[in-house]
Amino acid sequence: MQLWENYHTPSTVTEALALLASYNGAGRVIAGGTDLLIDLQFAAEHQQPQQALIDITHIPEMTNIVITDGVCNIGAAVTHTAIVQSEAIEHGATCLVESCGVVGGPQVRNVGTLGGNVAHALPAGDGTTSLVALDAEAEVAWADGSREWLPILDLFKGPGVSAIDSTKDVLVGFRFALCKTHEGSAFKRIMRPQGVALPILGCAVWVRLDEQHAHYDDVRICLAPVAPTPVRATEVEAVLRSQPLHNDTLTKAVTIARETLHPRTSKYRATADYRLEMIETLLRQAIPMAVERARTGIAEAEGVGLG
Numbered sequence: 001m002q003l004w005e006n007y008h009t010p011s012t013v014t015e016a017l018a019l020l021a022s023y024n025g026a027g028r029v030i031a032g033g034t035d036l037l038i039d040l041q042f043a044a045e046h047q048q049p050q051q052a053l054i055d056i057t058h059i060p061e062m063t064n065i066v067i068t069d070g071v072c073n074i075g076a077a078v079t080h081t082a083i084v085q086s087e088a089i090e091h092g093a094t095c096l097v098e099s100c101g102v103v104g105g106p107q108v109r110n111v112g113t114l115g116g117n118v119a120h121a122l123p124a125g126d127g128t129t130s131l132v133a134l135d136a137e138a139e140v141a142w143a144d145g146s147r148e149w150l151p152i153l154d155l156f157k158g159p160g161v162s163a164i165d166s167t168k169d170v171l172v173g174f175r176f177a178l179c180k181t182h183e184g185s186a187f188k189r190i191m192r193p194q195g196v197a198l199p200i201l202g203c204a205v206w207v208r209l210d211e212q213h214a215h216y217d218d219v220r221i222c223l224a225p226v227a228p229t230p231v232r233a234t235e236v237e238a239v240l241r242s243q244p245l246h247n248d249t250l251t252k253a254v255t256i257a258r259e260t261l262h263p264r265t266s267k268y269r270a271t272a273d274y275r276l277e278m279i280e281t282l283l284r285q286a287i288p289m290a291v292e293r294a295r296t297g298i299a300e301a302e303g304v305g306l307g
């Protein structure tokens with residue numbers, strides 16, 4: 001079964017955009033192919049092989065992790081495995097290592113990319129969930145050759161629908177501030193034990209504590225999927241901000257989460273009731289874990305490689 005007709009490996013973003021333009025909508029960006037090959041197989045079964053694939057994994061600026069002045073730049077074609085292996089990201093963005101470290105199995109992580117996770121635009125991509133909690137920005141090279149940095153959430157338009165048209169545009173990379181003193185992050189996920197099942201729920205948390213480590217100074221939380229696109233749990237964040245690090249505060253946050261977040265029943269994931277229970281479980285695990293990392297400055301990723 002032929003899945004595509006032409007395969008290109010451009011070495012610059014400009015070249016990739018020109019190739020996409022030359023196919024006028026009949027070409028498509030491919031990175032690790034872990035999501036796309038499934039779609040191509042389905043299309044080929046209906047006698048529609050893709051006319052051209054533009055492989056962006058040979059573009060140097062898209063395959064690097066660069067850290068400058070506490071800001072981490074990750075190319076969209078960086079694999080989950082490369083992120084997991086980065087000590088700087090483990091220390092400064094522990095949640096991202098924890099989320100990339102549970103994507104699929106080793107084979108998927110070795111080729112699957114952070115950019116593919118975001119461009120696929122599912123509401124519960126694990127890498128995406130942590131990028132949202134890290135308040136990341138994404139750089140897009142649009143079909144007209146212009147480049148733009150956008151808040152990560154602006155890319156998500158619906159389940160599987162991205163602002164990026166992968167037949168025309170290229171997602172170049174991401175940037176976010178690494179955790180400084182008094183800051184920490186954590187990611188936790190509930191998943192059926194089988195490797196290929198969809199996550200039931202994921203939760204990424206970033207916190208900044210006050211200098212005395214007595215209060216939450218600032219908090220960002222992303223729980224997914226609880227809506228058609230990834231969302232910040234802003235009401236939960238508001239309940240924590242400026243409040244003491246007591247169990248009572250956590251209980252108030254969980255109560256607000258139950259009132260304001262509305263996961264659906266999904267035959268592929270779990271019932272709404274079960275997932276609401278799991279929101280509490282995940283918040284009670286991830287928030288204290290992020291707080292502990294912020295308090296001690298020790299951030300060792302947990303659960304990586306468990307699939």
Ligand SMILES: Cc1cc2nc3c(=O)[nH]c(=O)nc-3n(C[C@H](O)[C@H](O)[C@H](O)COP(=O)(O)OP(=O)(O)OC[C@H]3O[C@@H](n4cnc5c(N)ncnc54)[C@H](O)[C@@H]3O)c2cc1C
Pocket residue numbers: 028029030031032033034035036037056076077102103104105108111112113114115116117118119120124125126127164165166169170171172195196
């Ligand atoms: C067995 C299995 C298990 C999986 N488990 C998980 C899991 O646990 N958690 C999870 O989040 N995901 C999981 N996935 C989904 C997938 O592996 C990830 O989303 C992965 O990050 C996708 O990256 P990729 O490089 O393979 O994307 P590709 O398949 O190459 O591309 C995906 C889509 O994004 C577009 N695209 C890719 N890169 C760019 C770019 N730079 N610019 C513009 N468009 C682009 C492509 O055109 C395509 O539409 C799993 C997949 C499989 C097959």
